Amino acid sequence: MGGVGIRAVELARAVRDALGAEVTVAAAATDGADVGVPVLVFKPHAPRALEPRLADADVVIAQPGWPLLMRRLARSRARLIFDLYDPEVFGTIENFSARRAAVRTLTAAYAADRVTAALRVGHHLICASERQRDLWIGAALGAGLVSPRAYDRDPSLRSLLDVVPYGVPADPPMRPGGESPRERLGLGGDEVVLWNGGLWSWFDAPAAIQAIATLRARRPRARLVFMGASHAGPAARATSEAEDLARELGLLGDGVIFNDEWVPYERRAAWLLDADCAISTHVEHLETRYASRTRLLDCFWAGLPIVCTRGDELAARVEREDLGATVAPGDPAAIAEGLDRVLSNGRDAYAQRLAAAAADHAWPRVVAPLVHWLEGPSPAAPPLGVRRGLERRPSELLRTGAYLTAAATLATLHVDSPRLR
Numbered sequence: 394m395g396g397v398g399i400r401a402v403e404l405a406r407a408v409r410d411a412l413g414a415e416v417t418v419a420a421a422a423t424d425g426a427d428v429g430v431p432v433l434v435f436k437p438h439a440p441r442a443l444e445p446r447l448a449d450a451d452v453v454i455a456q457p458g459w460p461l462l463m464r465r466l467a468r469s470r471a472r473l474i475f476d477l478y479d480p481e482v483f484g485t486i487e488n489f490s491a492r493r494a495a496v497r498t499l500t501a502a503y504a505a506d507r508v509t510a511a512l513r514v515g516h517h518l519i520c521a522s523e524r525q526r527d528l529w530i531g532a533a534l535g536a537g538l539v540s541p542r543a544y545d546r547d548p549s550l551r552s553l554l555d556v557v558p559y560g561v562p563a564d565p566p567m568r569p570g571g572e573s574p575r576e577r578l579g580l581g582g583d584e585v586v587l588w589n590g591g592l593w594s595w596f597d598a599p600a601a602i603q604a605i606a607t608l609r610a611r612r613p614r615a616r617l618v619f620m621g622a623s624h625a626g627p628a629a630r631a632t633s634e635a636e637d638l639a640r641e642l643g644l645l646g647d648g649v650i651f652n653d654e655w656v657p658y659e660r661r662a663a664w665l666l667d668a669d670c671a672i673s674t675h676v677e678h679l680e681t682r683y684a685s686r687t688r689l690l691d692c693f694w695a696g697l698p699i700v701c702t703r704g705d706e707l708a709a710r711v712e713r714e715d716l717g718a719t720v721a722p723g724d725p726a727a728i729a730e731g732l733d734r735v736l737s738n739g740r741d742a743y744a745q746r747l748a749a750a751a752a753d754h755a756w757p758r759v760v761a762p763l764v765h766w767l768e769g770p771s772p773a774a775p776p777l778g779v780r781r782g783l784e785r786r787p788s789e790l791l792r793t794g795a796y797l798t799a800a801a802t803l804a805t806l807h808v809d810s811p812r813l814r
Contacts, residue, residue, distance in 0.1 A: 394658050395591075396559075396687050397456060397479060403560060404454060404476075405430045407760040412767060419443060426657075438800050440465055447471060452767060457481075457507035460793045461800055467514045472771040474763070475511035477529050478521035478559060482508065483680035487595045491630070503796070506789050509536050516772045519557040519763060521685035522706045526556055528683050538777040546776065553776045557763050559687045560756035561694035566662035575667040578650055580616060584736050587668035587697070588619045589661070590688040591628050595681065597674040597702065597723065598635035602649055604672075604728035606642050612736065617644075617672070619651045620664050665695035670717070670735045673701040673708075677722040681705055693751040698743040700731040714746050 394402065401418055406429055409416045419433045435442040440462045447453070450471040457475055458466065466473055482504040489497040511518065512533045520526050530550060533539050539550070547553065575585065586605065592598055598619070605617040619635070632651070639649035656664060665671075671692045675681050681704040689707045692699045699717035701708045712719040718731030735743075752758075 399658060399687075400476070400478060400559060401454075402428045402430065403562075403756050404557075404760060404763070407560075407756045408454075408763065408767065411757065411760060411764045414767075417446060419446065426659075437462060438803075451771075454763075457511035459503075459507065460510070460796050463507070463510045463514065472516045473514060473775070474517045474519065474766070475515040476519050476557075477508065477511065477525065478519070478557075478685055480525065480528065480680065480683040483678070483683065484593075484595065487593070487678070487680055490594060499792070502788070502792060506792060508532060509789065512536060512538050512777055514775050515777075516775055517552075517766050518554045520554070521556065521558050523556060524706055525683055525685070526554055529554060533777060540777070543776050552766075555762040558754055558759045559685050559690055560754050560759040561690050561751050563755040563757055566666060566695050568666055569660050569663055573667055574618075574652075574664045578618065578652070580618075580667075582614070584612060584615045584670075585668040586615060586617045586700075586732060586736075587664060587671050588617065588673070589621075589665060589668075589671055589691060589697075590673075591621055591655075592619065592631040592635060593628050594631050595675055595678060595684075596631065597676045598631060599638050600702075600723055600725045600728060601672050601674045602635060602638050602642065602644065603725035604674075604732060605648055606644060607725060607729040608732050609644075609648055612733065615648070615732070615736070617649045618664075618668070619649075620661075621652060621655045661691060662695060665691060665697050668697055669740065670732060671697045671699045671701075672728070672732070673699065674728060675702055675704065675722065677704055681722075690751075690754055693747050693754065696740060696744045696747045696751075698735045698738070698740060698747065700728060700735055702728075710750065714750060716743055716747055716750060 398420065401420070405416045405418050408414055409430060417431045417433055418428070419435055421435070421437050423432050423434055433442065433446060437459055438461060443465065447465060447469045450469065452474060453466055453469070453471045454474045454476060455466065456479065457477070482501055485504045486497065486501050489500050509532070512529070518529065520529055530539070543550070588601065601617060605615060608615050636645060636651060639645040673686060673688060684705050686705050686707045689699055689701065689711065693716070699711050701711055701717070701719055702722045703709070703712065703719045704722065708719050711717050717735050720727040720731050
């Protein structure tokens with residue numbers, strides 16, 4: 394599972410356990426693994442399979458969807474809670490950077506439309522940080538959705554939009570059975586610097602690789618390990634570029650190692666527990682400022698100190714609470730210095746502070762605002778909008794109409810819609 398899927402499954406488990414609710418996860422795909430809750434597979438651009446479940450649902454918690462899905466949700470009787478933890482529009486702009494300008498502009502506009510639709514029809518909204526909350530309040534204001542009536546009802550808008558951070562399991566990590574990653578990769582007593590997640594275009598893998606090249610002059614047993622490979626287009630491109638640089642520096646397969654498989658969620662603890670330090674580097678842009686860098690949370694959970702670039706809220710916590718080291722973006726020399734310091738200190742020096750940070754993010758704890766809403770009465774109508782009839786910008790109406798026409802045409806031809814998200 395990627396970050397969105399992990400969050401959906403963990404929120405489902407936490408809500409079920411807190412309320413004794415009957416919870417189903419609806420997903421675009423599944424590998425059939427048991428995730429502890431029932432899973433329903435549906436097509437995001439032809440969501441008919443959801444209709445029986447929607448007819449019986451009291452609550453739907455969802456990422457903002459494409460128009461066909463949003464139309465079905467808005468017409469249901471369920472309380473709608475939209476999860477805005479992923480500032481998708483910034484990732485979309487980055488992911489489509491190699492595409493034609495018109496395609497990039499259109500996909501970014503659709504991503505923004507989905508957020509506006511969620512603000513319009515949602516009874517509640519959640520996000521992952523106070524910084525994100527400010528972003529979405531600004532989006533609602535820009536869309537003309539913060540009315541005096543909504544303000545008078547709740548001047549803080551906290552009853553509408555609250556923070557449910559990304560979480561970690563309440564129980565400490567356990568090593569799964571079988572061969573350990575350190576054994577499989579032949580790392581022995583090497584110092585393992587772990588990149589514990591996929592490679593995407595908004596990250597700065599070249600800076601991490603250059604830092605390892607510098608670090609190995611004083612710590613020759615340091616190894617940078619990229620934990621998981623994704624075959625999604627932007628990730629594959631970023632991975633290829635990183636491999637090319639490692640090869641150019643003479644580090645590929647020795648100082649820099651790429652695991653060519655995606656590590657299953659339930660086996661990630663083995664990689665985290667085998668490492669000596671984690672690394673997360675990115676370039677400076679809007680995705681960085683508003684992201685919830687969830688890979689850092691897994692490091693908190695596993696007691697793994699982190700060297701990361703500054704810019705997001707979790708990096709600020711790393712710096713504030715001495716959970717590793719932070720550096721400015723794009724500075725390989727500073728990254729190497731940070732790695733040297735953290736590796737010299739060792740994991741044990743950070744363990745107590747990392748455990749405290751992980752406890753703050755335990756799923757049963759972070760889900761509290763969501764549980765509070767579900768224990769109370771459902772709002773009679775969406776606080777910022779109405780289910781039908783609220784005026785939309787002509788450009789949004791035009792894009793929605795084009796999407797609905799294309800989806801209907803593909804359905805008539807019995808062709809699956811392309812996976813646009």
